[in-house]
Amino acid sequence: MAVIRLRDSYDQVPDFSVTEMEQGGSAPLRIETAGFSDLRAAIDIEHDRSRKVYVDTARGITQQDIDDLGWGEGRINEYERRYLENPNARMFVAREGDRIVGYAAVMLKNDGAYYVDKLYTAESGKGWGTHLLSTAERFLHEVFGASKAYVVVTENNQEALDFYLGRDYGYVCDIRPGTDPEHYGLAAKLAFPKKLLVKSLV
Ligand SMILES: CC(C)(COP(=O)(O)OP(=O)(O)OC[C@H]1O[C@@H](n2cnc3c(N)ncnc32)[C@H](O)[C@@H]1OP(=O)(O)O)[C@@H](O)C(=O)NCCC(=O)NCCS
Numbered sequence: 001m002a003v004i005r006l007r008d009s010y011d012q013v014p015d016f017s018v019t020e021m022e023q024g025g026s027a028p029l030r031i032e033t034a035g036f037s038d039l040r041a042a043i044d045i046e047h048d049r050s051r052k053v054y055v056d057t058a059r060g061i062t063q064q065d066i067d068d069l070g071w072g073e074g075r076i077n078e079y080e081r082r083y084l085e086n087p088n089a090r091m092f093v094a095r096e097g098d099r100i101v102g103y104a105a106v107m108l109k110n111d112g113a114y115y116v117d118k119l120y121t122a123e124s125g126k127g128w129g130t131h132l133l134s135t136a137e138r139f140l141h142e143v144f145g146a147s148k149a150y151v152v153v154t155e156n157n158q159e160a161l162d163f164y165l166g167r168d169y170g171y172v173c174d175i176r177p178g179t180d181p182e183h184y185g186l187a188a189k190l191a192f193p194k195k196l197l198v199k200s201l202v
Contacts, residue, residue, distance in 0.1 A: 027097040029128065031135045034091035034103060036084060039076045042093060042103035046120045047071040053157055059189050069190075083107065083117075090143075092135055094121070094128050104132040106140050106149075114146035129163060141201040149199050154192040161195065169197040 020028045034042065051066045082105075083091040089107035093100050102121035109115050116136050121128040140146040152175060153160045165171075177191030 029101075029131055030095045031092050031131055032095060034084065034093045036080060038091075038093045038100060038103070039079050039084075041100040042091070042120070043071055043075055043079065045100070045102060045122050046118065048122070049120050053160075054154070054190070054192070056156065061189055065190060079105075088144075089117075090139055091118075092132060092139070094132050096128075101126075102128045102132050104136040106136045106144075108144065113150050114140050114144060114148065116140075116149055116151045119151075124159065130167070133167060137199070137201055147200065147202050149201055151197050151199075152194050153197060154194050156192065161197075164197050164199075167199070169199045172196040172198050 020030050047066075050069075051063045054066055055061055055063055079091070083089045086107065089105065091103060091105040094102040094104075101123070103118065104116060105118040107115055107117045109117075116133065119129060119132055119136070121132070137149050140149050149169075150172075151164055151169060153164060155161075155174070173196050175194040175196055177193060
């Protein structure tokens with residue numbers, strides 16, 4: 001397996017990615033291992049999507065609340081640590097031509113399970129999410145040896161629930177906000193109830 005360097009300070013990682021898919025019309029979609037220079041575009045997609053998915057007037061959650069979560073340099077540094085420098089994680093970007101159109105991040109969490117921790121695409125329904133997810137799952141299975149992939153979805157995110165349930169994920173349990181370590185530090189109104197889903201990779 002070829003080896004690439006993401007950034008001088010990182011360990012060498014296997015160049016698992018670079019899969020190309022033909023898609024109707026435009027440039028082929030390339031799924032590649034993410035590097036530091038991809039983080040800004042990936043985080044911008046997540047920010048933009050989050051403003052749409054997590055704004056909830058019934059709960060009093062505004063776009064400003066989402067913006068206040070912080071999408072600048074601090075988050076770039078956090079994702080560099082969490083996904084690029086962490087040997088138990090990997091991040092992939094989907095590129096159409098020169099444009100990053102989505103990203104996926106997988107990681108082994110402290111509970112000992114492998115997660116699709118993040119999956120965001122710039123636009124819905126173009127097949128980008130499907131390609132990113134299947135690359136992430138293949139990586140978890142072939143490189144990390146995972147037999148299952150877990151994902152946590154906020155319970156009001158029907159689009160994402162439909163997406164995963166339509167791709168062989170099954171419901172495991174609800175996660176109440178108070179029990180999810182990812183919620184620590186978030187304002188209470190942003191601590192959404194979530195659902196844990198799982199897919200067998202074998
Ligand atoms: C959930 C998400 C990753 C799916 O990615 P995507 O790029 O839309 O995925 P695809 O295009 O491969 O598939 C989307 C499905 O919606 C359908 N679809 C078609 N047009 C659509 C549209 N305009 N809007 C939404 N879905 C559409 C697709 O046909 C496909 O249906 P299928 O499940 O029956 O095959 C994406 O919507 C997203 O980024 N959502 C916001 C962030 C999020 O919730 N992430 C998950 C939690 S980590």
